Amino acid sequence: MLRVEDLDAGRSRPEHEAQQLADLAALGLDWDGPVVRQSERADRYAAALVRLEADGLLYPCWCTRAEIRHAAQAPHGPLPEGAYPGTCLHLTAAQRAEREASGRPPALRVRARAARVAFHDRLRGPQEGVVDDFVVRRNDGAYAYNLAVVVDDGEQRIGEVVRGEDLLDTTHRQLWLADRLGLPRPAHAHVPLVLNAQGRRLAKRDGAVTLAGRIALGETPGDVRAMLAASVGLCAPHERPAPAELVARFDPATFAPAGSGPLPGL
Secondary structure, eight states, X not given: OOEEOOOOTTTOOHHHHHHHHHHHHHTTOOOSSOOEEGGGOHHHHHHHHHHHHHTTOEEEEOOOHHHHHHHTTSOOTTOOTTOOOOTGGGOOHHHHHHHHHTTOOOXXXXXXXXXXXXXXXXXXXXXXXXXXXXXXXXXXXXXXXXXXXXXXXXXXXXXXXXXXXXXXXXHHHHHHHHHHTTOOOOEEEEEOOOBOTTSSBOOXXXXXXXXXXXXXXXXXXXXXXHHHHHHTTSSOTTOOOOHHHHHHHOOGGXXXXXXXXXXXXX
16 A cells, blocks of 8 residues: 655645655556545544544643743653653643633644553564653644554554654654554564665765666666665675565565665765
8 A cells, every 4th residue: 555644735745746656666666556645634633633632632732842842951750851741731721811812823732641652663672662742733733643644554454564763762652642542553663774875864965865866877766676675685786686576585684773774876
């Protein structure tokens, strides 16, 4: 299945989606069924908020990012660094009325009560984290990523979430939310990020990191597919395996947490 996560209306563009789908096809990656777009699923996310509200798990938050950073400088028990300290949860009736009268729309946060959530990651082993009162709907009305992916994974019956290790710290939030919504927990595997020659996360400043950019350098989609496969030991540098061959060779155990290393030539 293929899902387009286009909740951010300010950054998502039809031409970007079209290019991404074309790149997948060029690399030999296909999918079954229609493309699912989060921008077309607002009714599902709204229903999830209704359920959370009915269970008393939502509250409005008027905090700006600067206010959150300032509040986070004080100790707040077991919450991890950078977590929301619950400022708007503890507002008096007068304080809440003052914020409502300001006309500034609030975000919606969950009332997590610093719950601890444990899970087992296929590559990282046992994990545990504290859930802060994270946002499920932004103050501009957009549904938050953490809410949308949990609802979508549950409806699409995703059995295992495989993604970059930079999202490992969000997993306990999403599992907590799945539990609150009565959805099954998927398994997880957080894989190392692609690195540049200096061992840092590959970024635009490193040069031609898009398929179009590599083609402009004279490479073919097959060359790029082989480069990616070679970086994680699925083929030798001189091989040009077809997608079906890579599927047959695939072994999750090869994705060691130490990192995939730099791509050749980058």
